[in-house]
Amino acid sequence: MVDTHCHLVDPQFNKDLDRVLKRAQASGIKKIVNAGYDPETSRKAIAMAREHDWLLPAIGIHPNEAADQSIEEMGMIEALADDDKVVAIGETGLDYYRDFSPREAQKQLFRLHIALARERHLPVLIHTRNSLDDTVSILESEDYHCGVFHCYSGSYEQARKIMDLGYYISYAGVLTFSRRARETVRRLPLDRLLLETDAPFLAPQGQRGKRNEPSFIIETLHHAANVLDMRPEDLEAILDVNAQRLFSY
Ligand SMILES: [Zn+2]
Numbered sequence: 001m002v003d004t005h006c007h008l009v010d011p012q013f014n015k016d017l018d019r020v021l022k023r024a025q026a027s028g029i030k031k032i033v034n035a036g037y038d039p040e041t042s043r044k045a046i047a048m049a050r051e052h053d054w055l056l057p058a059i060g061i062h063p064n065e066a067a068d069q070s071i072e073e074m075g076m077i078e079a080l081a082d083d084d085k086v087v088a089i090g091e092t093g094l095d096y097y098r099d100f101s102p103r104e105a106q107k108q109l110f111r112l113h114i115a116l117a118r119e120r121h122l123p124v125l126i127h128t129r130n131s132l133d134d135t136v137s138i139l140e141s142e143d144y145h146c147g148v149f150h151c152y153s154g155s156y157e158q159a160r161k162i163m164d165l166g167y168y169i170s171y172a173g174v175l176t177f178s179r180r181a182r183e184t185v186r187r188l189p190l191d192r193l194l195l196e197t198d199a200p201f202l203a204p205q206g207q208r209g210k211r212n213e214p215s216f217i218i219e220t221l222h223h224a225a226n227v228l229d230m231r232p233e234d235l236e237a238i239l240d241v242n243a244q245r246l247f248s249y
Contacts (some may be wrong), residue, residue, distance in 0.1 A: 001221065002031045002172055002243040003214040005091075005125060005150045005196035008048065008055060009034060009041040012200040012211055021052065024214040026120070030054060031239075032214050033089045033196075033247065035125055037062035039076040049085045056249060058088035059123050066101035066109045074112045081120050086198050087247040089117040090125025091150070094138075097129040107138060114142045123147040123246050126167070132158055139165055145178045148246060151198050154185045163192050169247055170194035173204030173212065186227055190238050195220050 003024070013020055024032065034049070035058040036042030042059035049057045059080050080086065081196045092113035094106050117124045124147035128135040131183050132154060139145075145166030152159065157222050165173075169192055175181045185193070197220070199212035204219045225232040 001027070001029050001217060002033070002194075002240055003029055003197050003199075003217050004033050004194045004243050004247075005034050005035060005146065005172070006199045007037065007041070007201075008032065008199070008214075009036055009044045010200050013062055013213075014154055014197055019025065020213050020215075027215040027218050029214050029217065031243070031249065033058055033087065033243075035088070036060060037091055038065045039080070042080055042083070043075060046080060046083050046085060056087040056247060057083075057085055057113050058090055060085055060090040060092045060113055060125070061109060061125060062091050063093050063095040063106045063109065064098055064100045066106045069122040070101075070103075070105065070109050071112070072110070074116075077113075078116055080081050081116055081122075086120075086122065087121070087249060088123045088147070089113050090147070091127050092124060093127035094131035094135050095127060095129045096131040096134075103134075107134065110135075110138055111142060114139070114144045117146070118142075118144055125150055127151070136161060136165065139167075146246075148194060150196060151180065151202065152184075153181060154184075155180070156187050157232050159184060159188060163189070168192050168194050170196045171224065172202045173207075173220050173222070174202060174217065175220055176205035177208075177226075182227045185224060190228075190235075191242060193239065194242055195224060195239055
């Protein structure tokens with residue numbers, strides 16, 4: 001099993017990372033995509049991969065972190081991308097829900113991430129909230145077709161558009177408590193589907209209110225398998241192939 005989007009770099013894991021990793025391994029998790037959200041956590045993601053080769057680093061500046069200095073900081077992200085452990089660029093994208101940063105600044109930063117991903121032949125980890133149309137139109141105008149829309153919660157029609165652009169759709173624990181997510185996932189082609197925790201955020205139903213962690217992805221897997229009327233091990237095998245194809249490990 002692979003957790004395709006998680007933030008083990010978050011300070012919430014500083015105290016007990018070893019135990020979190022042990023529980024992940026005990027649950028059968030073989031790889032975790034560990035995403036940075038600013039230069040410091042991106043650097044940390046690479047350092048963690050040196051110690052634990054199954055933690056795959058992704059590097060970028062989250063749209064909620066977009067600020068005046070972000071364009072300059074992208075230089076640091078570009079330098080970090082030289083490390084061949086890096087499997088993806090992001091977390092990047094647009095967030096008009098929280099709107100912490102001016103939209104134009106977010107768009108510019110998103111385009112810089114796409115340019116870097118193109119240069120390094122890497123997928124982009126995309127965060128989009130209340131911003132799907134702009135996100136899709138930027139990807140279209142940049143003519144970039146490799147990556148994943150993480151923590152997806154949109155409609156089937158929107159998912160269709162995203163997949164037509166060449167992107168994967170990833171579900172977090174939301175799948176365990178959202179009827180819309182369940183109804184959508186049932187209609188998606190299995191070869192474009194991924195699962196993630198987005199830990200430490202968004203714990204699945206059975207763990208709601210707790211800090212999320214990679215081992216909790218098993219609940220989401222079982223839930224998805226149930227919705228899709230498949231055996232969990234069969235779904236897991238397909239998801240693993242998808243993740244390997246996208247992240248080329
Ligand atoms: Zn995230």
